[in-house]
Structures are given as C-alpha cells and as structure tokens.
Amino acid sequence: MAASMLCQTVRQSRVHTCVAVFRRGLSSSPASPPSLLTRFLLKLHQHFYDVEHLIGWRAKHRSWFVRRKNVFYGYTQQNYGENIAAAYYILSLKGSFRFAGQSEWFRPNARGKFSYDFMNYPTSSIEEIDLSGTPINHVGLDNLVSQKGLRSLSVRGCPEVDDWFLSRLHVFGESLEELDLSHCPQITVGGLAALQNLRMLRHLDVSSLPRLQSPGLVHILLEEMLPRCHVKGAEYSQGLIQSDIPIQTESVQEPVTETR
Amino acid sequence: MAARQKLLSTVSACRALNIPSRRVCHGCINTHALRSFTTSKSARHDFFKDLESQIKVFREKAAAAMPGSDWNPIDLTPGLPPERADIVIVGGGVVGWSIAYWLKRKERMRDAVRVLVVEKDPTYSQASTVLSAGGIRQQFSLQENILLSMASADFMRNINEHLGVVNEDPVDLQFNHSGYLFLASEDVAHIMEENYETQRSVGAKVTLFSPSQLKERFPWISTDGVALASYGLENEGWFDPWTLLNAFRRKAMSMGVYQCIGEVTGFKYSMHSARTMDGDKVPIKRINRVNVRMPNSLEYQPVECALVVNAAGANSGKVAGMIGVGTGHNQSFADIPVPVEPRKRYIYVLHCPDGPGLDTPFLIDYSGVYFRREGLGGNYIAGMSPEEAEEPDTSNLEVDHDFFQEKVWPLLAHRVPAFESLKVSSAWAGYYDYNTFDQNGILGLHPLVSNMYFATGFSGHGLQQSPAVGRAIAELILDGGYQTIDLSALDFRRIYCQEPMLERNIV
Numbered sequence: 001m002a003a004s005m006l007c008q009t010v011r012q013s014r015v016h017t018c019v020a021v022f023r024r025g026l027s028s029s030p031a032s033p034p035s036l037l038t039r040f041l042l043k044l045h046q047h048f049y050d051v052e053h054l055i056g057w058r059a060k061h062r063s064w065f066v067r068r069k070n071v072f073y074g075y076t077q078q079n080y081g082e083n084i085a086a087a088y089y090i091l092s093l094k095g096s097f098r099f100a101g102q103s104e105w106f107r108p109n110a111r112g113k114f115s116y117d118f119m120n121y122p123t124s125s126i127e128e129i130d131l132s133g134t135p136i137n138h139v140g141l142d143n144l145v146s147q148k149g150l151r152s153l154s155v156r157g158c159p160e161v162d163d164w165f166l167s168r169l170h171v172f173g174e175s176l177e178e179l180d181l182s183h184c185p186q187i188t189v190g191g192l193a194a195l196q197n198l199r200m201l202r203h204l205d206v207s208s209l210p211r212l213q214s215p216g217l218v219h220i221l222l223e224e225m226l227p228r229c230h231v232k233g234a235e236y237s238q239g240l241i242q243s244d245i246p247i248q249t250e251s252v253q254e255p256v257t258e259t260r
Numbered sequence: 261m262a263a264r265q266k267l268l269s270t271v272s273a274c275r276a277l278n279i280p281s282r283r284v285c286h287g288c289i290n291t292h293a294l295r296s297f298t299t300s301k302s303a304r305h306d307f308f309k310d311l312e313s314q315i316k317v318f319r320e321k322a323a324a325a326m327p328g329s330d331w332n333p334i335d336l337t338p339g340l341p342p343e344r345a346d347i348v349i350v351g352g353g354v355v356g357w358s359i360a361y362w363l364k365r366k367e368r369m370r371d372a373v374r375v376l377v378v379e380k381d382p383t384y385s386q387a388s389t390v391l392s393a394g395g396i397r398q399q400f401s402l403q404e405n406i407l408l409s410m411a412s413a414d415f416m417r418n419i420n421e422h423l424g425v426v427n428e429d430p431v432d433l434q435f436n437h438s439g440y441l442f443l444a445s446e447d448v449a450h451i452m453e454e455n456y457e458t459q460r461s462v463g464a465k466v467t468l469f470s471p472s473q474l475k476e477r478f479p480w481i482s483t484d485g486v487a488l489a490s491y492g493l494e495n496e497g498w499f500d501p502w503t504l505l506n507a508f509r510r511k512a513m514s515m516g517v518y519q520c521i522g523e524v525t526g527f528k529y530s531m532h533s534a535r536t537m538d539g540d541k542v543p544i545k546r547i548n549r550v551n552v553r554m555p556n557s558l559e560y561q562p563v564e565c566a567l568v569v570n571a572a573g574a575n576s577g578k579v580a581g582m583i584g585v586g587t588g589h590n591q592s593f594a595d596i597p598v599p600v601e602p603r604k605r606y607i608y609v610l611h612c613p614d615g616p617g618l619d620t621p622f623l624i625d626y627s628g629v630y631f632r633r634e635g636l637g638g639n640y641i642a643g644m645s646p647e648e649a650e651e652p653d654t655s656n657l658e659v660d661h662d663f664f665q666e667k668v669w670p671l672l673a674h675r676v677p678a679f680e681s682l683k684v685s686s687a688w689a690g691y692y693d694y695n696t697f698d699q700n701g702i703l704g705l706h707p708l709v710s711n712m713y714f715a716t717g718f719s720g721h722g723l724q725q726s727p728a729v730g731r732a733i734a735e736l737i738l739d740g741g742y743q744t745i746d747l748s749a750l751d752f753r754r755i756y757c758q759e760p761m762l763e764r765n766i767v
C-alpha cells in the first residue's frame with residue numbers, strides 16, 4: 001500500500017488549491033477538531049488518489065449500510081402482504097410494534113433475533129410502532145405507509161430521521177395521534193412545519209432537538225399550529241430571543257409602520 | 261486623506277502651543293517624551309483621545325483606498341482561463357454550475373472532459389439565482405415541469421450524497437417543507453382540477469381543498485372568491501438559493517471543473533450553409549473559440565472549445581445574439597431570436613407580528629399575488645408579476661414601492677385580513693430569465709449553431725429545476741440523448757414551429 005502510494009504522482013493540480021482556498025472563505029461553523037488519525041488521513045487525501053478513494057469508499061459504505069437497512073421490502077409485500085412486510089421491516093431494524101386489537105408487543109431480543117410469530121396475523125394492521133434509536137430514514141418509510149391505522153410512532157433518537165422524513169408523515173394524517181421525535185439530531189423547524197398535515201395528532205414530543213435554534217419559540221408556534229395537540233418540548237423561554245438573520249437585500253428601505 | 265490633513269493640522273497646532281512636534285509622530289506616540297508635557301492632565305487626556313480616533317479614521321480610509329482591498333469573501337484564483345477546454349459553460353448561476361457538476365459526475369474517467377465555467381460577476385449581484393424566492397413546487401400543468409421538479413426534489417433530499425465534500429460541512433439547504441397553496445376562482449377551478457389530475461398521475465402528492473376545508477386548515481385565510489384550492493403535501497416549500505449555488509460550485513470545483521471570472525463577449529466561428537426543405541439556404545455556425553474578457557481590463561483570452569453551453573440566465577438571449585442568432589437580414593429561419601430577455605420582478609419583505617404562523621405555505625392567489633413566511637419572527641416575503649403592458653424598465657434593479665402600495669397590498673390584505681396592518685421592512689428586485697414565447701425552459705442544441713447547447717428561459721422556476729436540468733443537459737452532451745426524463749418537447753423546435761408549450765396557469 002505504502003509503495004503504491006509512493007508511486008502515485010503527487011497531485012499538483014490547480015483545482016485543488018482552489019478548493020482549499022475556497023473552503024477557508026466559506027466554512028462557517030468551526031466543527032470540533034477531527035482526531036489525529038482523521039487529520040492525517042485528510043492530509044494524505046489531498047495528495048494521493050489512493051487515500052481519496054479509500055475515504056470516499058468509507059463514506060459510501062456508511063450510506064450503503066443505511067440504504068440496505070431501509071430497502072423497500074417489495075418481495076415480502078407481494079408474497080406475504082403489506083402488514084407482514086411492515087412488521088418484518090420494523091423487527092429487522094430492531095424496532096418493536098403492536099398490532100391493532102392485541103395487547104402484547106413484538107420486539108427482538110437483545111441480539112436482534114426475533115420469532116416469526118407475527119406471520120400468523122397477516123390481516124392485522126399495526127397500531128403502534130417504536131423505532132427509537134434505529135437507522136430508519138425517509139426511504140424506509142415506504143415500508144410503513146400501508147399502515148393506515150397507525151396511531152402511535154416513536155422515532156426517538158434516530159440519527160437518520162430528518163425533515164424529509166417528517167414531510168412524508170402526512171400519509172398517516174388521518175390516524176396518527178402520538179408522535180415522538182425527541183433527540184433526533186437532524187430535525188429542524190423546516191420539517192416541523194410539515195406536521196401541520198397530521199390533523200389527528202394529540203401528543204407530540206419535540207424535546208431535545210439539537211438543531212432547533214429557538215426551541216421555546218418553536219414550541220409556541222407548534223401549539224398554535226396544532227391547537228388540539230399537546231406539545232412536549234422546551235420551556236417557552238428557552239431561546240426565545242432569536243437571532244433571525246436578516247435577509248440580504250439590494251436596497252433597504254427605512255421601516256415605516258403603516259396601516260391602511 | 262482628509263484625516264491625514266487633520267492630523268497635520270493637529271501637529272501644527274502643537275507647534276503653535278510650542279509643543280515640540282517631534283514628540284507627536286504619525287501613528288505612534290513617544291511615551292517617554294510624554295512625561296515632560298506641561299498641559300494639565302485632563303486636557304492632555306482629551307487631546308490624545310481625539311488623536312487616537314483621528315488615527316483610526318485615517319487608517320480605515322487608507323485601507324479602503326488601497327488598491328486591491330476590494331475584499332471578497334470568496335477567494336478566487338485570479339488569472340486567465342485555460343487556453344483550451346472541452347466544454348465552456350457561459351454563466352455561473354445555479355443552472356451553469358449544476359450542468360458542470362453533472363458533466364463531471366457522468367464522465368467515465370477522471371478528467372475525461374475539461375469543463376470551464378465562465379462567470380462575469382463573482383458577487384452574483386444581479387444573478388437571478390440569489391435574488392429569487394427560493395420556492396419549489398410540483399403544481400405545474402406540463403408533465404415535463406412536474407417531472408423536472410420532482411427529480412430536483414429527489415436530488416435535494418439526497419443532497420449530501422451528491423454534493424457532500426470530504427472534510428467539509430454537510431450541505432444544509434434550510435428546506436422548509438411548508439407546501440404551496442394555489443387558490444382558484446370559479447372561472448379557473450376546472451383548470452385546477454385538470455392540473456391536479458395530471459400531477460397525481462405522474463406521482464406528485466397534491467390534495468384539493470374546498471373553501472370550507474381551506475378555512476378549517478388555514479383559519480387566517482379569507483376564502484372570499486375562492487372556489488377551489490390545491491395544496492402540495494410533499495416535496496414543496498422553499499430553501500436557500502445561495503446554499504444550493506455554493507454547494508454545486510464547491511462540489512464541481514472539487515471534481516476538477518475550472519472556474520474563470522470574466523465576461524464572454526463574443527465567439528469565433530466557422531460557417532457552412534445548409535438547405536431547408538423549402539430550399540432556403542441557412543447558414544449553420546460552429547463555434548471554435550469563446551472570447552473571454554477579464555474583469556476591469558480590456559484583455560481578451562480566447563478559449564478554444566468543442567462545445568458551449570449557454571446558461572447565462574436573463575442574458576442568454578444577448579449571448580446568443582453574439583453569434584448572430586436572430587440578426588439575419590431577411591425574413592427567414594435565421595431571423596428568429598432566442599426569446600429570452602430580462603424582466604424585472606420585485607420582492608417585498610413584510611413584517612406583520614399578527615400574521616399567519618408556522619403553517620404558512622407558499623401561497624399563490626388567483627389574482628397573481630404570492631407570499632410566504634420568512635423565518636419565524638413574523639416576517640414574510642411577497643410579490644406579484646406586473647401586467648404585460650406595465651413591465652418595468654430593466655436597466656437597473658431599483659424597487660418600485662408604489663407597485664406594492666397600489667397593486668400588491670390590496671390583494672394581500674384581501675386574502676389575509678391580518679395583512680391589513682403591516683410594514684415593509686425592505687425589498688429587492690431581480691431579473692426573471694423570461695421566455696417571451698411560452699415562459700418555459702429552452703433546452704438543447706440550437707438548430708443554427710451546431711455546438712451551442714441552451715439551458716435557459718425558465719421564467720421564474722429555474723432555481724427549482726436546476727438539479728434536474730443539469731442532469732438532462734449532461735445526458736444530451738455525454739450520452740447523446742435524454743436518459744431519465746424525456747424533455748425533447750422543451751427544445752428549439754417548438755419555437756421555430758410556433759407551437760408554444762404553455763403552462764395552463766390558474767393565475
């Protein structure tokens with residue numbers, strides 16, 4: 001490996017220096033400094049094609065893992081029906097669920113193994129789903145959209161749940177009553193606005209969303225948008241003073257209050 | 261330099277007071293000498309305080325007057341463009357950079373195609389991209405437009421797989437999933453219904469509301485005059501255009517696209533003539549070189565190239581004119597110009613603390629007025645296209661505030677009574693890349709210039725279509741035809757055959 005690296009021509013293309021300069025001008029948030037190893041790799045990355053491939057491959061592998069976990073179970077759906085496919089998808093993500101009209105939950109054991117008892121209920125639809133901490137994303141939601149009777153969904157602490165995921169939840173608009181989004185690292189207010197389509201929602205948990213800039217204000221706005229829903233989230237006072245960046249404008253006129 | 265003079269006069273004042281002037285030198289004070297001053301303590305204090313502020317002003321002025329201090333947040337390598345490129349893209353707006361990205365993305369080998377993007381204004385002060393409202397919707401009537409927007413939404417959903425760069429912050433478009441809400445009056449409700457059918461048939465998630473359902477969903481709307489409303493459930497909303505533009509550029513440059521700051525001022529071409537079916541002779545041109553003029557100089561650099569992509573937005577008609585398209589002398593084929601011209605559109609930023617909340621969609625009323633939320637602090641942006649006969653002058657980007665007072669505000673307040681009282685906190689204007697023929701994108705090769713591709717004329721929906729348009733043009737160039745979405749209906753043929761592809765608008 002090292003030998004082949006040495007054989008590589010060191011890159012000297014202008015383009016790469018451009019990129020480096022460009023980065024300095026644009027990066028805004030100083031992220032936590034990467035580890036020594038990562039920094040070393042990145043240094044190599046700038047000079048050797050091999051390392052670039054390796055790093056690119058690592059990133060690809062990571063997204064491939066998420067994608068594989070969220071594939072659409074079309075084959076299962078065709079052969080065993082939508083409910084079984086949804087149930088199988090949930091269990092393989094290490095989530096748990098409850099069929100409508102039953103009281104016990106199906107969940108995998110600590111090692112991710114589960115029994116196939118759920119196969120006995122091909123006609124029962126799923127009423128409650130707990131997917132907290134799983135790698136579900138907006139693609140995986142395809143496996144669940146058939147569950148028109150879904151009343152409760154928890155995606156607490158799911159790293160791949162983002163605003164695009166929330167924007168697809170409208171498919172449960174007629175049934176979903178309880179939604180737990182707490183501790184999801186990717187959710188922003190842009191996605192929460194899409195929850196307006198969940199007209200039956202009664203309980204919503206939006207606590208500890210790290211990317212919300214003014215959680216208190218968002219809490220108030222959510223309550224206003226979903227008047228029949230109990231919203232659990234930040235204290236109202238938290239981050240009420242907001243730092244809305246003013247829009248860049250060509251000509252800024254003096255603000256004048258006017259009433260017609 | 262006034263500050264400097266003032267400083268000198270202070271020094272001469274010192275002389276008058278019999279203070280040895282060598283003790284006061286420009287910018288530095290001899291502290292040792294200070295002790296021998298005889299003036300009272302407070303006076304001395306004032307004097308130096310004043311001096312210090314004078315020096316500060318002087319320093320600022322000097323810095324501003326220095327050559328090359330025109331500070332630029334984006335550090336670009338200065339210099340001339342390469343002498344040769346395979347593909348030259350004219351215009352570094354979102355469309356241009358998207359094409360550049362897709363060309364690199366689709367090339368089979370590293371550095372198989374040498375792509376150069378020529379942009380005349382690195383600050384993008386007049387580019388439509390950064391002056392747009394940033395909206396994306398699937399509520400169109402033409403299947404091509406719906407598909408383009410859906411493909412672009414799909415791109416944005418996976419934007420970090422496309423535009424993420426190793427060791428850089430992930431791209432955050434700040435996408436607001438708030439949907440578009442179109443309102444139709446009695447006269448146009450049937451068109452809305454037909455459009456809805458088309459949209460559903462290609463897979464867009466749209467729903468219809470009756471006036472009473474509308475009132476229930478959005479209590480702040482006055483449903484007066486509304487017969488039907490359609491609302492997008494998925495993939496609709498708005499995002500930050502700057503972020504998308506920068507992300508495309510960052511990624512494309514990391515993949516080896518060359519950027520050059522300069523203006524395309526002309527082309528060198530060769531010509532041969534062909535005959536139309538009627539036997540008319542038409543000249544067919546082929547571009548060999550693109551002339552690029554460097555900023556602030558008269559220096560030209562010809563760039564030898566195989567293909568040119570015209571993505572100059574509102575200016576693309578002018579760029580096409582440089583090669584003589586539309587300036588033929590007789591009434592013939594060659595006379596038809598590229599029907600794209602700049603049209604000025606205003607956007608007003610409104611502040612209304614009692615206005616609609618987080619559920620505010622991008623609302624488009626049948627009267628033509630539109631608005632959306634901006635941030636969370638009770639701010640909105642609104643606008644409207646003027647009547648054809650009242651198109652404003654396009655020589656500058658000044659905002660007409662009377663237009664808001666007379667045309668926009670009454671309609672806004674009629675639709676949302678809370679807007680009766682609001683203040684306009686600012687406003688801006690931008691140029692639509694307006695296609696005067698049928699207000700839709702023009703994609704593909706020009707029939708009379710055998711190596712110039714066009715991607716222009718989007719008239720108000722180019723931003724949202726840019727990711728898919730980039731892919732489409734890259735397919736045309738590298739694969740020889742559309743692979744994913746068939747957009748052949750948007751090529752030049754319709755202009756020459758006089759068959760407009762009009763959107764069936766409800767506005």
Ligand SMILES: Cc1cc2nc3c(=O)[nH]c(=O)nc-3n(C[C@H](O)[C@H](O)[C@H](O)COP(=O)(O)OP(=O)(O)OC[C@H]3O[C@@H](n4cnc5c(N)ncnc54)[C@H](O)[C@@H]3O)c2cc1C
Nearest residue numbers: 351353354355380388389392393395524573690722723724
């Ligand atoms: C007020 C307003 C609101 C809008 N709202 C929306 C919206 O909500 N949604 C949406 O999708 N679209 C919207 N649009 C439309 C959208 O902004 C445009 O369709 C889109 O940005 C076009 O992109 P472009 O890259 O083709 O053009 P531009 O962004 O204008 O880029 C063209 C670039 O080419 C450069 N150029 C021109 N001539 C030359 C030359 N000779 N040499 C070198 N460089 C040159 C220019 O400097 C410019 O940077 C809006 C537009 C306006 C004005």
